[in-house]
Amino acid sequence: MLDIRNLRVSFPDRRGGQREVLHGIDLSLAKGETLGIVGESGSGKSVLALAVIGLLPRTARAEGEILLDGENLLALPERRLTRLRGAKIGMIFQEPMTALNPAMTAGSQIAEALRLHRPISRAEARLEALRLMDMVRIRDAKARINSYPHELSGGERQRVGIAIALALKPRLLIADEPTTALDVTVQAEILDIIDDLVAELGVGLILISHDIGVIARMSDRVLVMHDGEKMEEGGTEDVLRHPAHDYTKTLLASLPRRVRAGLEGGS
Numbered sequence: 001m002l003d004i005r006n007l008r009v010s011f012p013d014r015r016g017g018q019r020e021v022l023h024g025i026d027l028s029l030a031k032g033e034t035l036g037i038v039g040e041s042g043s044g045k046s047v048l049a050l051a052v053i054g055l056l057p058r059t060a061r062a063e064g065e066i067l068l069d070g071e072n073l074l075a076l077p078e079r080r081l082t083r084l085r086g087a088k089i090g091m092i093f094q095e096p097m098t099a100l101n102p103a104m105t106a107g108s109q110i111a112e113a114l115r116l117h118r119p120i121s122r123a124e125a126r127l128e129a130l131r132l133m134d135m136v137r138i139r140d141a142k143a144r145i146n147s148y149p150h151e152l153s154g155g156e157r158q159r160v161g162i163a164i165a166l167a168l169k170p171r172l173l174i175a176d177e178p179t180t181a182l183d184v185t186v187q188a189e190i191l192d193i194i195d196d197l198v199a200e201l202g203v204g205l206i207l208i209s210h211d212i213g214v215i216a217r218m219s220d221r222v223l224v225m226h227d228g229e230k231m232e233e234g235g236t237e238d239v240l241r242h243p244a245h246d247y248t249k250t251l252l253a254s255l256p257r258r259v260r261a262g263l264e265g266g267s
């Protein structure tokens with residue numbers, strides 16, 4: 001479904017040159033599969049996600065190919081990309097408060113996402129928003145639909161973010177550190193929701209995290225990044241049990257011993 005070939009991204013540097021931050025990444029993702037991308041801060045995880053969804057800053061230069069269902073996103077005109085982005089790719093951001101519009105109720109934001117791509121009536125959009133809010137397990141959705149983001153808890157806001165990402169039944173979902181900003185107890189609930197929805201809807205998921213524990217729990221395959229390069233890629237269990245690269249070993253070693261033992265035991 002998604003095939004990335006030799007993706008290079010660079011930004012202008014202060015001396016008038018270019019600084020390359022992704023040095024030729026290859027990856028592929030099948031329908032319904034979850035690929036975890038792990039790597040330390042600055043390794044290029046977010047730049048990779050933004051390139052796929054077409055939201056790199058204008059100053060960025062991207063080369064290579066990002067093929068979604070055979071269509072190269074890097075070669076598409078802006079308008080076509082905007083349409084495709086909403087229809088085929090959903091994005092879940094790290095900080096739901098900044099991703100949501102503070103001046104609009106949860107329900108209207110979900111409804112707006114729906115109406116942007118499909119000609120449906122206000123009443124239909126509201127009903128569909130309610131259904132999506134139930135799907136992401138927002139308790140008492142009928143009341144919450146009229147709440148503004150600041151009236152919701154962090155976990156509820158992230159659920160609204162997931163509902164928006166799913167509004168258009170995307171083929172591919174990208175979640176960039178979706179639980180980093182949340183309380184640990186809420187983190188597990190949000191991961192469960194994402195996991196269940198991905199299985200139920202058969203969407204492909206790219207899950208970005210600096211937390212190898214989160215990746216281990218959620219991903220079929222894992223890609224380890226360091227300094228804009230792919231260090232290794234493989235089945236999650238294989239990579240965790242037999243890390244090929246020193247950097248992956250360091251990542252694993254940074255986990256508490258008990259967590260590490262659990263991962264290496266394959267649980």
Ligand SMILES: Nc1ncnc2c1ncn2[C@@H]1O[C@H](COP(=O)(O)OP(=O)(O)OP(=O)(O)O)[C@@H](O)[C@H]1O
Pocket residue numbers: 011021039040041042043044045046047048057210
């Ligand atoms: N708009 C930008 N302009 C210039 N350089 C940028 C820009 N965005 C990112 N970079 C650079 O690209 C590199 C990769 O950054 P990126 O945000 O992808 O890392 P990351 O792995 O997602 O880190 P984190 O886990 O901290 O979010 C970094 O060196 C960063 O400084």
